Amino acid sequence: MKNFMRSLGFGSSRSSRSSSSNWNEQQADNDEQTPASSPSTSPSQTSSAFSGLPERPRKKAIALEESLNSSNNIPYEMRMYAEAALSAAKHGSSEAITKADVENKYYLAHAYNERFPELHLSCHDSAQSFFSEFMTSEKQAWRSIVRLSPSSMHHAAIDVRFKDGKRTMLVIEPALAYGMKDGEIKVMAGYETLGK
Known part of the structure; x- marks a missing residue:
């Protein structure tokens, strides 16, 4: 569990700052825990799954996946969020990960405040x-x-x-950057080029 939380950015040794009350309320609501249910992934499979990422995000994704596979007492919501984040790292962003970001914003804010206390x-x-x-x-x-x-x-x-x-x-x-026109999705002019 400790390694899993560290891979998410919690428990950084750089700060002992107390958490916000909203995060504590969110944490109290998420007491449910579930045993690890994901099949183990070998390091070579993990490395190749994230090979399209730059080095630092690739290392973070690998650490998160390894922690997820080896931890038994992860709250259900955190496990689902971690799995959605790993899927987005492998396949690209989606509405599901946006929804997960919204649902886990207190965890994200807490993690960023732990790493960057002046934020x-x-x-x-x-x-x-x-x-x-x-x-x-x-x-x-x-x-x-x-x-x-x-x-x-x-x-x-x-x-x-x-x-x-x-x-x-x-x-x-x-x-x-996009919208519907005549029943088709149209991308804003210049946006596709900007994204490349």
């Missing part, structure tokens, strides 16, 4: 919740992943600064 990344499940913290926080700089609508998976990243009594925010929105 101050939080998550908010509504614009109202974010705005409440925005108006009262006196932190010089912090960031948040904010769910803008309870009926949607849509999230925005917000970078907040507080200096000389003034609060500012930079909202970063994802933009769709």
Whole structure:
């Protein structure tokens, strides 16, 4: 379990920072554990499965897969998320991994805060919740992943600064690079080239 959590970025020895209350609440909701159910994968199979990745992500993916295969007490949701992440690393991103990212945002924020203590990344499940913290926080700089609508998976990243009594925010929105036209998916001009 320890190696599995390290491969996800938890428990970094670089920081002993306490976790956020939202992450603790999310953690308490995920007590269910399941024994390892994935078949073992040999190191050569693992290496070739991720051969298309750059060196550092390839090493991380291999470490995650090996930890996943050797750990017995991984919470069910974390196991499913790890498997979805490994599938995305092998085959490319999908709506399933986007949904898993949304469902596990508290874990992700906690992992990033452990590795980068000055990041101050939080998550908010509504614009109202974010705005409440925005108006009262006196932190010089912090960031948040904010769910803008309870009926949607849509999230925005917000970078907040507080200096000389003034609060500012930079909202970063994802933009769709494709859409439907005449019953066909059309990619925005120039986007395909940019992605290569």
